[in-house]
Amino acid sequence: MNEFSLIETYFHWNSSNLVNLGIGDDCAVIDIDANYQLVTSVDTLIESVHFPSNTSASDIAYKSLAVNLSDLAAMGARAKYFTLALTLPHTNKKWLSQFATSLKSLADEFGIVLVGGDTTRGALISITINVTGVVEKNKALLRSSAQVGDFIFVSNTIGDAAYAWKQLQNNQAPSEYVINKFNRPKPQLFLGQQLSDIANACIDISDGLEQDLTHILTRSNVGASINLNDIPLINEVKTYIKKTSDWCLVLAGGDDYELCFTVPVKNMNLLKALQNKNNTKVTQIGVINDSMVLTKIGSFDKPCCSYQHF
């Protein structure tokens, strides 16, 4: 199978009036609307680094797109189109078919269209996806606009994926629930879009709650205090923490792909309405202050070792 038949067979599924010209030319051509701004982000996932070698093609495809969609969610954007650069050790029709089916299924769920790609041969599976979305002009949710007095929230629960990863590394069998949170994190696009009129600042938690919240603090020139006991945890993780006091799992485990955002007091009613309307789970974990540092209230007092890419 050559590159062209591979693309034709597995990835030729454009269908959007956004895309004037998709796969099959030197570039894709995309129509634009002047009332919007583009938002774009790129993430690479590499075998053995970001997912275990025995991860299914379907889960690899899902996660590769999901972590990129999560960046769009953190901007309050709507997903529009993406490109795929796929490096594979060899071509396996079954693997490719499962990869493409899963990718298309997630893409369709969030209305995002594959417009171009490149396939190359390499020793390990590596997937680079570049997503592009749109926001109404000047409505993007930034990291840099947290204000003193804002309440700090996270969506859903934190640490689930890190707990699954820890169990895998220790040759324990994670529950279906946590392994699913690790392999198939749900991008919080709808929450992000609805937060764009409510939140002051927002980030998605990929490297760990502590490190990612610190990005908001640094870029907004503020500090914060959070209460460890307010961080929403599933029972499995609560039990693990009670036994080990390993708060690093929750604070620095990463791979959550939940949103961490700050809301001014005046918008708390809007947030409550949003919670009631959509049954969205968001939990207050702290408050923005002018201390310029992150204070962790609770039982945890050692410095945390966040995930480092190098």
Place this chain on the structure above:
Amino acid sequence: MNEFSLIETYFHWNSSNLVNLGIGDDCAVIDIDANYQLVTSVDTLIESVHFPSNTSASDIAYKSLAVNLSDLAAMGARAKYFTLALTLPHTNKKWLSQFATSLKSLADEFGIVLVGGDTTRGALISITINVTGVVEKNKALLRSSAQVGDFIFVSNTIGDAAYAWKQLQNNQAPSEYVINKFNRPKPQLFLGQQLSDIANACIDISDGLEQDLTHILTRSNVGASINLNDIPLINEVKTYIKKTSDWCLVLAGGDDYELCFTVPVKNMNLLKALQNKNNTKVTQIGVINDSMVLTKIGSFDKPCCSYQHF
């Protein structure tokens, strides 16, 4: 060095009023203009596959961006912004500094801005760049619009890079001229932009003249005949072909990043004016016909083995 300081140190060089918000948030935010369409393309270069392991950081950076800019050139587009996904076995400050300096220099030459990226650790150097440009609405140069009777042209000379690569593989020392064509192909952006009112169809030659011209034929539902003796060659390559009859080097060597385009007879005066104005070298190598196949006139009569990615 962690990912954030790496990006801050080497890649934080945004400066464009196109980019509303660049590196440092979840996504870049880009202003758009409704009179234009976006064109976008992605290409990956991998150590030992697309460049020898001993290639300098400076040449790797140049070529990674240049091959992507070449796709924009083939659409007649103006370059606007790009993202960079960089996989490295380890962080080497000297390497990174040379890589970033070379990347910025080429980016500045063509007015394209780095808006986002991702850095990951992997066994081999791998660079995925996603470029985005703009074309005036419905002015993109496509592969699919060649017409019977069009003359077929290529820019500059063909086979230079393939000749350098062949010499490297045979442990011969290529001349500075050909190794430079291999490592630092000049993206034909200005030519592409000027062709948008002159040419019917256009492609950039990356996989080899025969295969890439065939893409135009297939997508335009036409055939062509080309005359091998009309293909513009440098003297080194002419001598090599005379000695070996290895026309595959020219027809399937690839890595040329020249433009192959078709011009209707009525626009030949415009093309001549362009040639005179800019001292642009373009050479007619054949003509589009309705045969649905590619006929090669000249001494070459064996089927050609084009570069296959898998």
